Amino acid sequence: MTTVTEPPEEDGSALADGRPAQTVQAPEAPHREPARSPGTPPPAAPDDDTDEHPSPPGVSRALLGSLLRPHKWRTALAMGVILLQQAAVLAGPLLVAFAIDRAIPALRRDDSGPLIAVVCVYIVCALASGLLQALFIRVSARVSQDVLLDLRGRIFRHAQALSLDFHERYTSGRIIARATSDVDALRELLSEGLEELIQVALSAVYISVVLLALDWELGAAAAASFVPLYFIARSFRRRTREVYRRTRTAVASVIVRFTETMNGIRPVQAFRREEANDKEFHRLNSAYRRANGDSALEMARFVVSARTMANAVIAAILVWGAYRVADGGLELGVMAAFVLYLRRLYDPVDRLGMFLNSYQSAAAALDKIAALLANRPAVPEPRQPVPLPAPQGEEPGREVVFDGVRFAYREGVEVLPRFDLKIPAGQTVAVVGATGAGKSTLAKLLVRFYDPTGGRVRLDGVDLRDLETPELRRGVVMVTQESFLFSGTVAENIAVGRPDATREQVEEAARAIGAFDFIAALPEGFDTDVRKRGGRISAGQRQLVAFARALLADPAVLILDEATSSLDIPGERAVQRAMHTVLAGRTAVIVAHRLSTVEIADRVLVMDAGRIVEDGRPAELIGGTGRFATLHRAWRDSLV
Numbered sequence: 257m258t259t260v261t262e263p264p265e266e267d268g269s270a271l272a273d274g275r276p277a278q279t280v281q282a283p284e285a286p287h288r289e290p291a292r293s294p295g296t297p298p299p300a301a302p303d304d305d306t307d308e309h310p311s312p313p314g315v316s317r318a319l320l321g322s323l324l325r326p327h328k329w330r331t332a333l334a335m336g337v338i339l340l341q342q343a344a345v346l347a348g349p350l351l352v353a354f355a356i357d358r359a360i361p362a363l364r365r366d367d368s369g370p371l372i373a374v375v376c377v378y379i380v381c382a383l384a385s386g387l388l389q390a391l392f393i394r395v396s397a398r399v400s401q402d403v404l405l406d407l408r409g410r411i412f413r414h415a416q417a418l419s420l421d422f423h424e425r426y427t428s429g430r431i432i433a434r435a436t437s438d439v440d441a442l443r444e445l446l447s448e449g450l451e452e453l454i455q456v457a458l459s460a461v462y463i464s465v466v467l468l469a470l471d472w473e474l475g476a477a478a479a480a481s482f483v484p485l486y487f488i489a490r491s492f493r494r495r496t497r498e499v500y501r502r503t504r505t506a507v508a509s510v511i512v513r514f515t516e517t518m519n520g521i522r523p524v525q526a527f528r529r530e531e532a533n534d535k536e537f538h539r540l541n542s543a544y545r546r547a548n549g550d551s552a553l554e555m556a557r558f559v560v561s562a563r564t565m566a567n568a569v570i571a572a573i574l575v576w577g578a579y580r581v582a583d584g585g586l587e588l589g590v591m592a593a594f595v596l597y598l599r600r601l602y603d604p605v606d607r608l609g610m611f612l613n614s615y616q617s618a619a620a621a622l623d624k625i626a627a628l629l630a631n632r633p634a635v636p637e638p639r640q641p642v643p644l645p646a647p648q649g650e651e652p653g654r655e656v657v658f659d660g661v662r663f664a665y666r667e668g669v670e671v672l673p674r675f676d677l678k679i680p681a682g683q684t685v686a687v688v689g690a691t692g693a694g695k696s697t698l699a700k701l702l703v704r705f706y707d708p709t710g711g712r713v714r715l716d717g718v719d720l721r722d723l724e725t726p727e728l729r730r731g732v733v734m735v736t737q738e739s740f741l742f743s744g745t746v747a748e749n750i751a752v753g754r755p756d757a758t759r760e761q762v763e764e765a766a767r768a769i770g771a772f773d774f775i776a777a778l779p780e781g782f783d784t785d786v787r788k789r790g791g792r793i794s795a796g797q798r799q800l801v802a803f804a805r806a807l808l809a810d811p812a813v814l815i816l817d818e819a820t821s822s823l824d825i826p827g828e829r830a831v832q833r834a835m836h837t838v839l840a841g842r843t844a845v846i847v848a849h850r851l852s853t854v855e856i857a858d859r860v861l862v863m864d865a866g867r868i869v870e871d872g873r874p875a876e877l878i879g880g881t882g883r884f885a886t887l888h889r890a891w892r893d894s895l896v
C-alpha cells in the first residue's frame with residue numbers, strides 16, 4: 257500500500273478477543289482512503305446513513321420482543337403496580353363527590369363520621385399512590401436498564417463479529433451512533449415514554465368507567481371523544497415517521513463526522529482542513545437541527561389539535577350538564593366530579609404527545625439498530641469444520657495454495673481475475689508491485705477477511721472456509737502496517753498473541769525480537785500503560801511490540817503488511833533483525849514496500865493488475881532484465 261497513512265493513535269478499545277482475530281493487531285483501519293485529499297474525513301455516510309439492508313417490517317418488533325421477553329415477569333409486576341397506583345390516584349375525585357353529596361349533608365346533621373372516613377381514605381390513597389409510584393419507577397428502571405445493557409452488548413458483539421467487508425462500508429462512526437444516540441432514544445421510550453403511556457391509557461380507561469358509572473349519558477359522550485383523538489394521534493404518527501427517521505440519520509451523520517475528524521486530527525491539522533471541516537460540520541449540524549425542529553413542529557401541531565378538541569368536548573359537556581343540573585336530573589356533586597374527571601381525562605394529552613414523540617424516535621432508532629443487527633458476516637463459520645492435518649516436522653510453517661482464485665470487492669470489477677500460487681511450507685515470499693496491483697487483497701484473502709468469489713485458498717490442503725475461526729486464528733496471523741496498540745500494559749499488548757502466555761514467555765518473546773531493553777527502560781517496564789504519559793512509544797518500537805506479539809502467537813503463516821512510514825537507519829535495522837526472528841521456520845507473505853525487505857525473502861512475486869508478472873529468487877530477478885530488476889536498480893542508485 258503506497259498511500260502514506262498516518263499511524264493511527266491507539267484506539268481506546270479494551271483488550272478483547274473478538275473476531276476477526278486472525279490479526280494479532282487490529283484489522284486495518286475500517287476504510288481505505290483512496291482518492292481524497294489528505295485530512296478530509298472519508299466522504300462515506302454523512303448524508304447517506306441509509307442501511308443497505310433496511311430492516312424488513314416486523315424485524316424491529318421482533319427485536320423489541322426478544323429484548324423484553326427475559327423480563328416478562330418484572331414487566332408484569334410493573335404493570336400490576338401501576339394499575340394499583342392509578343386506582344389510588346383516581347379515587348380522589350370520587351372521594352370529593354362523596355364528600356360533597358354525602359359527608360357534608362351528614363355533617364349538617366352533626367354526623368362527622370363520613371367526613372372523617374373520607375379524609376382517612378383520601379390520605380391512605382395519597383400515600384399508597386406515592387409508594388406504588390416509587391415501586392413502579394424502581395422495577396421499570398431495572399427492566400429498561402437491563403434491556404439497554406443487553407442491546408448495547410448485542411450491538412458491540414455483532415459489530416465486532418462482522419467481517420471487514422461490512423466495516424469498510426458501514427464506518428465506525430455509524431456504529432457508535434447506533435450504540436449511543438439510537439440506544440438513548442430507546443432508553444427515553446422505556447424509562448419515560450412507556451410510563452407516560454401506561455398512565456395515560458390506564459387513567460383513560462379508569463376515568464371512562466367512572467364517568468359512565470356516574471352518569472352514563474355524559475360518560476358515553478366523553479368516551480366518544482376518544483375517536484377523534486385516536487385519529488389525530490394516528491395522523492401524527494404517520495406524518496412524523498419520515499421526520500423521525502431523518503432525525504436519526506442526521507444525528508448519526510453528526511457523530512460520524514465528529515469521530516472521523518477527531519480520528520484523523522493529525523492530517524486535518526497538517527493540511528489545514530479545519531475551516532472546510534467546520535463548514536461541513538455546520539451543514540450536518542444544521543440538518544440535525546432542522547430535523548429536530550420539524551419534529552417539534554409536528555408535536556406542537558398535535559398538541560394544539562388534541563387540546564382544542566378536548567376543550568370543545570369539556571365546554572359541550574359543561575353546557576349539557578348545567579342544563580341537567582338545572583332540570584334536577586343531575587346532582588351538583590356528580591357534576592363537579594364529572595368536570596374534575598374530564599380535566600384529568602384530557603390533561604394527559606400533552607403527555608400523550610410526549611409519548612408519541614419518544615415512541616416515534618425510538619421506533620426509528622430501533623429500525624436502524626435492527627438493520628445493523630440483520631447484517632450477517634460475509635465470512636461465515638463452516639457448517640462442517642475440517643481440522644488442519646498434524647504439522648509435518650519441527651517447523652511451524654504450512655503450505656499455502658491459491659487455487660484459481662478470483663476476487664471482486666464490487667460486482668463486475670475483478671481485482672484478482674484468476675490467481676494461482678503455491679507457497680511451500682516455510683517459504684518467505686515478498687510481494688511487490690505498483691499501487692493498486694492487488695497485494696493487500698492477496699493478504700486479506702489469506703487471512704480470510706474476505707472469501708474469494710471463485711476458486712479457493714488452501715492451508716495444508718484445507719480450504720480456509722472449512723476452518724473454524726479459532727483454528728484459522730492460530731494458523732494465520734497478520735501484522736498490519738499500523739502497529740496497533742490496545743489500551744492496557746505493554747505486556748498485555750504482547751500477550752494479545754497468546755492470552756494464556758506467562759510473563760516469562762512474554763518477556764522471552766520481547767527479548768528474541770530485541771524489544772526487551774527499551775520496554776524495560778519504560779517507567780513501569782512491561783507494566784507501563786501504553787496510553788499513559790511515558791508509555792508512548794515510537795513507530796519502530798510499536799513494530800517491535802507487534803513482532804513480539806506475532807512471535808508469541810506462533811502461527812504457521814505470517815502475513816506482514818509492511819509499514820511505509822520510514823524508520824531511521826538503526827530503527828530499520830532493529831525491525832529487520834526482528835523480522836528475521838519472527839519469520840524463521842514459518843510460511844510468510846510480506847507485502848513489501850522497502851526493497852531492503854525483499855532481500856530477506858526466498859522468493860519475490862511482482863504483481864500487476866491482479867496477476868503475477870514475475871516470480872523468482874531475489875538474486876535471479878535482480879540479475880535479470882524484468883521490472884523488478886529496473887525497480888531495484890533505481891532503488892540502489894537512490895542510495896548512492
Ligand SMILES: Nc1ncnc2c1ncn2[C@@H]1O[C@H](COP(=O)(O)OP(=O)(O)OP(=O)(O)O)[C@@H](O)[C@H]1O
Nearest residue numbers: 257258259424665671690691692693694695696697
Ligand atoms: N475495500 C475495497 N473496496 C473496493 N475496492 C477496493 C477495496 N480495497 C481495495 N480495492 C481495490 O482493489 C484493487 C487492489 O487493491 P489492493 O489494496 O490490493 O492493492 P495494493 O497492491 O495493496 O495497493 P497499495 O500498495 O497501494 O496498497 C485496487 O484497485 C483498489 O482500489
